[in-house]
Amino acid sequence: MNPPEEYINNNSGELVKGGTHQLSNNGVSESGNLDKVRELLFGNQTREVEKRFTRLEERLVKELTNIKDETRKRLDSLENYIKKEVESLTERLKNEQSERDVKMRSLTEEQRNVTISLEKKITQLDEQTTNSQRELREQILNQSKNLQDDIQKKYDEILTLLERETQELHRNKTDRSHLAVLFTDLAIRLNTDHKS
Structure with missing residues (x-):
C-alpha cells in the first residue's frame, strides 16, 4: 500500500510529512559541498x-x-x-662457624672444667639473688x-586524749557558769545589805 501524498521518503527510509521537514535535493548537495569545502x-x-600523532605514538612505544x-637489564x-653478596656472606658465616668449632674442640679439659664451674656459680648466684629478693619483700x-x-595505735591514743580534753573543757565551762551564778548571788546580797 502506497503512503498518502503528504508523506515523502527522505532517502533514509523515514517517511516525513510534506511541508514540515522535507529535505530537498538542494539541501543534500549543500551538505556535500560543505564537506568538500571542509x-x-x-x-x-x-x-x-x-601523521604527527602517529609519529608521536611510534616514538612513545619505542621509548x-x-x-x-633498560629496567630489565638493571634488575638482572x-x-x-645481591645473589653474589648473599653467597659471600653465607660463606663467611660458614667459615666463622668452622673456626669457632675448631677453637671449641681445642679447649683443654681444664678450660672446660672452669667453664662448667663458672656456670654452676652463676646458677647459685641467681638462686641466692632470688632468695634474697623474696626475703627482702617479706621484711x-x-x-x-x-x-x-603503730599508726593505728597512735591514732586511737590521740583520739582518746582528745575526747578526754573535750570532756575536761566541758566540766571547766560548767564550773565557770556555777561560779558566775555564785558571784551574781553574792553581788545581790551585798547590794541588799548595803541599802539596809
Missing part, C-alpha cells in the same frame, strides 16, 4: 596532525620498549649482585604491717 580548508592540516629493556644486574611487708599497727 576538505579543501582543513584536509591538509587534519592529515598532518594525524617505552627501551625503558623496559641488581639480582646478580618490707612485715615492717609495713608493723608500721600500720
Whole structure:
C-alpha cells in the first residue's frame, strides 16, 4: 500500500510529512559541498596532525620498549649482585662457624672444667639473688604491717586524749557558769545589805 501524498521518503527510509521537514535535493548537495569545502580548508592540516600523532605514538612505544629493556637489564644486574653478596656472606658465616668449632674442640679439659664451674656459680648466684629478693619483700611487708599497727595505735591514743580534753573543757565551762551564778548571788546580797 502506497503512503498518502503528504508523506515523502527522505532517502533514509523515514517517511516525513510534506511541508514540515522535507529535505530537498538542494539541501543534500549543500551538505556535500560543505564537506568538500571542509576538505579543501582543513584536509591538509587534519592529515598532518594525524601523521604527527602517529609519529608521536611510534616514538612513545619505542621509548617505552627501551625503558623496559633498560629496567630489565638493571634488575638482572641488581639480582646478580645481591645473589653474589648473599653467597659471600653465607660463606663467611660458614667459615666463622668452622673456626669457632675448631677453637671449641681445642679447649683443654681444664678450660672446660672452669667453664662448667663458672656456670654452676652463676646458677647459685641467681638462686641466692632470688632468695634474697623474696626475703627482702617479706621484711618490707612485715615492717609495713608493723608500721600500720603503730599508726593505728597512735591514732586511737590521740583520739582518746582528745575526747578526754573535750570532756575536761566541758566540766571547766560548767564550773565557770556555777561560779558566775555564785558571784551574781553574792553581788545581790551585798547590794541588799548595803541599802539596809
